[in-house]
Amino acid sequence: MFKDTKALVNKIADTAAEPVHTFNSMLQEDPELLIPLAVIHVVPIALMIVGTTQIILGRQKLKAEKERTKQAKLRAMIAGHGPHCGRHGRLHGPKPPMKLMAEEESPTE
Numbered sequence: 001m002f003k004d005t006k007a008l009v010n011k012i013a014d015t016a017a018e019p020v021h022t023f024n025s026m027l028q029e030d031p032e033l034l035i036p037l038a039v040i041h042v043v044p045i046a047l048m049i050v051g052t053t054q055i056i057l058g059r060q061k062l063k064a065e066k067e068r069t070k071q072a073k074l075r076a077m078i079a080g081h082g083p084h085c086g087r088h089g090r091l092h093g094p095k096p097p098m099k100l101m102a103e104e105e106s107p108t109e
Contacts, residue, residue, distance in 0.1 A: 027034060
């Protein structure tokens with residue numbers, strides 16, 4: 001049983017090493033292929049690095065914009081006394097004179 005397993009492992013190892021030997025012999029026969037093969041492997045890696053960098057920068061910009069929006073909302077609430085300052089239904093500012101308030105409240109016929 002162990003002899004069969006050892007023979008199988010050796011066969012798998014030889015089969016796995018075969019493409020490496022083929023690649024090495026191909027480069028020894030035609031060394032001009034080295035540069036195009038290197039470019040073919042480097043270009044996707046470079047594109048991945050650039051894309052990842054753009055994603056990271058985009059997320060940072062989005063986070064900064066969200067923080068700016070949050071700060072602007074907080075400033076608006078502080079400057080305008082907030083949405084629950086006790087004057088619901090009216091605009092912020094000085095109160096109208098009592099005479100005008102009485103005219104608004106009385107029903108007209």
